Amino acid sequence: MIYTVTFNPSIDYIVKIDNLRLGTVNRTQNEEIYPGGKGINVSIMLKKLGVENKVLGFIGGFTGDEIEARLKSQGCYSEFIKVADGLSRINVKISSKEESEINGRGPRIKGSDVEKLYSQLKDLKSGDILVLAGSIPNTLPENIYEDICDFLSNNINIVVDATRNLLVNVLKYKPFLIKPNKYELEEIFNTKLNDEEEIIEKGKELQKCGARNVLISMAGEGAILVSENGEIFKSKSPKGVVINSVGAGDSMVAGFLAGYLKRGSMEEAFKMGVAAGSASAFSHWMGDKAQVLRLYDEI
Structure with a gap:
């Protein structure tokens, strides 16, 4: 079984305004609402x-109920912990001449709420996969990713998609997969990466720190996988018009895991990951299965 953890889920309210003007009333041309959060996207x-x-x-209030309902409408099964203090956040994403975002804070998560999460994690069995994705709210300890990795048995396959210290600090627990993008890789090593060889070299350095498989997304330039068996896989992005980059990296993680579980091959997992990530980039929200399989055949 695959489990995903989203510490601060959201309702993403996406609006299009031809010309956003501050200090006056603006009328939207289009509106969309989706459940948000990296783990949720996966x-x-x-x-x-x-x-x-x-x-x-963790979810809270009526917005939390809406997140749960929208996941159910997608056929997803959730076991959220409902917190008493505050509301799940609403993130407003404004598409106009410039892109703007207003992100909510989210509910207050108490120690007793975190204990409930650990009770859930105790049920994970050997061979299960746990995906830790995204940032953490300021009401949680900064080392929550590390604490969870330390809490789990060595037979749980951990996947981490996070930035900087959240990612680097869990490498000692030998995660099955990490997925930095090129920019995040440059942040980690505080250097500019100019070509594929430099990117691969940094991926190998993360392996030396403990990561088993390193999947590096490079937006329109494609992706690279540095696998634990020493193989290197590269792919250019399939041809298509990028409509929305939000969720593309999360879709890549999901595609990789789906491909690996179904086919048992790192090469096939990589191809499915690139196809799923591209399908979402070419869609207004998340790509669908038919689109993913079509792109898979093109890679």
Whole structure:
């Protein structure tokens, strides 16, 4: 079973305004509402690809109920912990001449709420996969990723998609997969990466620190996988018009896991990951299975 954890889920309210003007009333041309959060995105794409999984995390108030309802409408099974203090956040994303975002804070997560999460994690069994994705709210300890990795048995396959110290500090626990993008890789090593060889070299350095497989997304330039068996896989992005980059990296993680579980091959997992990530980049929200399989055949 695959479990995903989203510490601070959201309702993403996406609006299009031709010309946003501050200090006056603006009328929208289009509006869309989606459940948000990196772990949630992974779960939705896994479900689209026919892989059952369970969504974990924290929700609060009527917005939390709406997140849960929208996941259910996607066929996803969730076991959120409902917190008493505050509301799940609403993130407003404004598409105009310039892109703007207003992100909510989210509910207050108490120690007793975190204890409930650990009770859920105790049920994970050997061979299960746990996906830790995204940032953490300021009401949680900064080392929560490390604490969770330390809490789990060595037979749990951990996947981490996070930035800087959240990612680097869990490498000692030998995660099955990490997925930095090129920019995040440059942040970690505080250097500019100019070509594929430099990117691969840094991926190998992360392996020396403990990561088993390193999947590096490079937006329109494609992706690279530095696998634990020493193989290097590269792919250019399939041809298509990029409509929305939000969720593309999460879809790549989901596609990789779906491909690996179904085919048992790092090469096939990589191809499915690139296809799923591209499908979402070419869609207004998350790509669908038919689109993923079509792109898979092109890679």
